[in-house]
Amino acid sequence: MAPSSDSWVSPFSNCFDLSGFFSRTRRKCSAAKLGMRELVKFADLGFEDVNGTVITTRSFIAQQRDVATRFMRAFIRGMHRYRNDKEYSKRVLGKYGKITEMVLGMEVVLPNGKVMRTKAVPNSAAGPNFNYLFMGAEGTLGIITEATLRISPLPEARRFAGLLFSDLPAAMNAARLIMRRGLRPAFMRISDELETTYFHKREGSQMILMFDGFSELCDVELSEALAVAGSLGARELGEAPSRQWWEQKRFSIAFPSSTHPLFGVPTPGHIRISGCIDSAGTFDYLVKVQRGLGEITREMQMFLGAHFSHFYPTGGMIYPTFVAEVKKGPECARAYEEVWRRGIELSHNLGGTINHHHGIGLNLGKFMHLELGEAGMETFSKIKRAMDPNNIMNPGKLGL
Secondary structure (H helix, E strand, O other): OOOOOOOOEOOOOOOOOHHHOOOHHHHHHHHHHOOOEEEEEHHHHOOOOOOOEEEEOHHHHHHOHHHHHHHHHHHHHHHHHHHHOHHHHOOOOHHHOOHHHOEEEEEEEOOOOOEEEOOOOOOOOOOOOOHHHHOOOOOOOOEEEEEEEOOOOOOOEEEEEEEEEOOHHHHHHHHHHHHHOOOOOOEEEEEOHHHHHHHHOOOOEEEEEEEEEOHHHHHHHHHHHHHHHHHOOOEEEEOHHHHHHHHHHOOHHHOOOOOOOOOOOOOOOEEEEEEEOOEEEEHHHHHHHHHHHHHHHHHOOOEEEEEEOOEEOOEEEEEEEEEEEEEOOHHHHHHHHHHHHHHHHHHHHOOOEOOOOOOOOOOOHHHHHHHHHHHHHHHHHHHHHHHOOOOOEOOOHHHO
């Protein structure tokens, strides 16, 4: 697409993004007004993530046939692999890192139409790593059309375990000691007290984890993790809770059944609002922000349940979901905006990042000054103006 001030480019993703809950339909409508057509509607293909739609124009396909062909080839191969080998699809978890940690190199189409490539090497000291300039920029600086990723061999063995702690601080302390011990679970997931009660029917704070790799390593890591948990008074639940989550609930748990009382049909004249104020920080931060968000939502007569599913040697992320039934009308939007504002400000004031993996988009753009500070936001804006003077790349995202 030629860079001009009367056109803009907005990449689409099938990522489940709660922070864009109110804007997903608007994006699709905006694309339709520009004459775009639906290329792929994921809901029609029978996949769990039904929020994604790939949209393009006939002229783009005609002018960029190679790009469109490579995208569709990758898409079809990916969906085929997902349908035929879900175990493989489930492996991108704690041990293997976020997708940003797997990228070695990429091809990017810049706002001026030029194509830039970064070398797919393990590491480099030849200037800044430009991969990180584009990852997380949400399409505001360029469109990633190709990526080279690090892959890992399929594991020889897996070891599952479920644990029940007296409360969240005890479970979080166990996670800290496990990570500081140098153990690397393929996944480790903690539910706070409310999620443990409502979804797991237990009292306390539940942890499930799994180690994979070659058998001897799995046995040693699991033994060490259980020893850490035992020293903190945890009760072993066997492998069933962990294995069941891995094999049956890995995807469905993100979209709770409408038969659950928290997510069922609202009473007449009301509407259910929900969102996830995910953030990341140190281990002590995670407990503090969960407690703080609990106070905010109780004050606003909302339910809040949280889990913690991405861990690092120095901390982790929190995935807190709020749910409320609000009377239809202006109060609905006010309540939604208020809980987001108070939650983001709490995360920032406690020293955490305002978002871990859902992204900023439009809804959270107004909080980017908290994350980057005055100098950081000024620097980011200068980079944007230098690379995209006509502001055609996803205008309005990330607070730009």
